[in-house]
Amino acid sequence: MAAHDxxxxxxxxxxxxxxxxxxxxxxxxxxxxxxxxxEVFLQVARDWGKFRGDDVALRRWVFSIAHNRLLDARRRExxxxxxxxxxxxxxxxxxxxxxxxxxxVAALATLTPxxxxxxxxxxxxxxxxxxxxxxxxxxVGAVKAMQHRGLEALGRVxxxxxx
Amino acid sequence: MEPTQHDRITRRLxxxxxxxxxxxxxxxxxxxxxxxxxxxxxxxxxxxxVGSLLAGSLFGGMGLAAAAPGVPDSASNxxxxxxxxxxxxxxxxxxxxxxxxGDKADRADTADRADDASEVAREAAEKTEEAPDGAATNGxxxxxxxxxxxxxxxxxxAGFTGNHGEYVSSIEDDPATADVDxxxxxxxSECGKPVHPDRPDTPGTDADKPADRGxxxxxxxxxxxxxxxxxxxxxxxxxxxxxxxxDEADDDEDDDKNSTNKARSGRPDGAGRPSSAGSGHGRPAR
Numbered sequence: 001m002a003a004h005d006x007x008x009x010x011x012x013x014x015x016x017x018x019x020x021x022x023x024x025x026x027x028x029x030x031x032x033x034x035x036x037x038x039e040v041f042l043q044v045a046r047d048w049g050k051f052r053g054d055d056v057a058l059r060r061w062v063f064s065i066a067h068n069r070l071l072d073a074r075r076r077e078x079x080x081x082x083x084x085x086x087x088x089x090x091x092x093x094x095x096x097x098x099x100x101x102x103x104x105v106a107a108l109a110t111l112t113p114x115x116x117x118x119x120x121x122x123x124x125x126x127x128x129x130x131x132x133x134x135x136x137x138x139x140v141g142a143v144k145a146m147q148h149r150g151l152e153a154l155g156r157v158x159x160x161x162x163x
Numbered sequence: 164m165e166p167t168q169h170d171r172i173t174r175r176l177x178x179x180x181x182x183x184x185x186x187x188x189x190x191x192x193x194x195x196x197x198x199x200x201x202x203x204x205x206x207x208x209x210x211x212x213v214g215s216l217l218a219g220s221l222f223g224g225m226g227l228a229a230a231a232p233g234v235p236d237s238a239s240n241x242x243x244x245x246x247x248x249x250x251x252x253x254x255x256x257x258x259x260x261x262x263x264x265g266d267k268a269d270r271a272d273t274a275d276r277a278d279d280a281s282e283v284a285r286e287a288a289e290k291t292e293e294a295p296d297g298a299a300t301n302g303x304x305x306x307x308x309x310x311x312x313x314x315x316x317x318x319x320x321a322g323f324t325g326n327h328g329e330y331v332s333s334i335e336d337d338p339a340t341a342d343v344d345x346x347x348x349x350x351x352s353e354c355g356k357p358v359h360p361d362r363p364d365t366p367g368t369d370a371d372k373p374a375d376r377g378x379x380x381x382x383x384x385x386x387x388x389x390x391x392x393x394x395x396x397x398x399x400x401x402x403x404x405x406x407x408x409x410d411e412a413d414d415d416e417d418d419d420k421n422s423t424n425k426a427r428s429g430r431p432d433g434a435g436r437p438s439s440a441g442s443g444h445g446r447p448a449r
Contacts, residue, residue, distance in 0.1 A: 010196055011193060011196070014189075014192065014193065014196065018184055018189070018192070019180065019181050019182045019183065019184060020180035020181070020182075022182040022184055023179040023180040023181065023182040024179075024180070026179070026182060027179050034184075034185070034188050037184075037188075037192065038188075038191070038192045038195060041192055041195075041196055042192075042195055042196060042199055044196070045195075045196035045197075045199045046199045046200070100179060100182075101175055101178065101179065104172075104175050104176070104179065105179075119176065120176075120179075123173050123176035123177055123180075124176055124177070124179045124180045125180065126177065126180060151169060151172060151173075154172050155168050155169070155172060158168075158171075158172060158175075159168075
């Protein structure tokens with residue numbers, strides 16, 4: 001095992017994909033999105049030597065890691081003990097308004113978790129229907145239906161005033 | 164949904180993917196990534212290759228050891244034993260003369276083959292122990308059948324060749340000697356009993372414990388009192404018991420309830436045999 005030379009490899013992947021991954025994590029209201037972002041690209045750097053594929057495959061791989069890290073983080077969060085009488089610790093999750101479209105984030109919050117997952121992977125992460133189906137372990141038809149219902153719901157919430 | 168609104172929403176969603184990253188955070192991430200050791204695909208294959216080489220050299224060396232004429236017998240035997248356990252067909256094995264070795268070598272499952280090999284070896288060891296001269300002692304393999312067993316003539320009247328049950332039933336209680344039960348004495352004698360009970364399923368014998376079986380034979384044979392109550396009852400029932408046993412033999416073919424012994428022996432012909440060491444009690448001579 002040798003230290004990985006980042007020149008032109010995982011560093012480029014970070015530069016190209018880290019903003020989208022951070023947007024994916026924030027729009028999913030992930031706890032500590034920047035920490036999760038670091039974990040994601042740590043694994044990318046670790047497994048960079050095993051990766052074979054083009055830019056599309058790289059995007060799919062990176063978002064697969066992000067998806068799994070998000071699930072892990074939520075699982076950890078749910079296991080964290082909570083005390084009823086003590087004040088809740090301040091979460092480092094940024095408020096949705098920080099650097100995000102607050103109206104859109106609020107509209108995303110009205111979707112079901114499955115619809116939100118599909119919409120965010122499809123349009124924020126900019127993945128194809130097939131890639132979303134593969135990452136979420138669903139059929140393409142199911143993903144397409146969820147995308148359709150999610151966009152309709154967002155359209156109802158985000159209806160321009162006066163329409 | 165009208166296209167303009169759909170486009171507008173997707174555009175806003177795409178803009179969520181352009182999140183600016185704090186340069187300090189980005190620098191921290193990059194330094195972390197730079198310090199991570201990289202697992203290459205080559206390093207993943209390395210343990211597999213090393214394992215294959217080790218396994219190949221081990222089995223290759225054992226094959227040579229088994230085949231080499233200059234190697235001492237003990238080392239060669241160890242290698243043969245190990246290779247026979249994993250059923251490598253090129254090695255000679257004493258069980259080859261049974262003719263089923265080739266079939267076993269063709270089986271795909273190595274674990275099953277190892278089990279079969281050990282089973283065959285165990286059976287061969289039992290046969291060798293029971294019949295040092297190589298004669299078949301299994302009732303199915305014996306040309307004389309289960310009734311061709313040698314029987315003791317100790318205590319028998321001259322010329323008597325029947326089994327123990329026939330001998331006991333032939334003894335009448337003498338009314339002149341009321342205080343002596345002649346039939347009970349006959350039941351406890353050795354006359355007509357098999358000299359070498361070849362069934363491991365008889366009570367008081369344990370095929371898995373040769374030493375115990377020897378003790379059991381001593382109890383039954385030399386002292387004549389290994390199971391006195393059973394011996395008396397069978398002896399008193401006499402020849403009628405022989406017919407009952409014959410019927411039971413037929414019934415037991417289909418009746419599994421009886422059969423600790425049957426299950427233990429796994430031989431259908433064992434069902435017709437009475438289950439005690441003095442097994443000649445109720446069986447008519449054929």
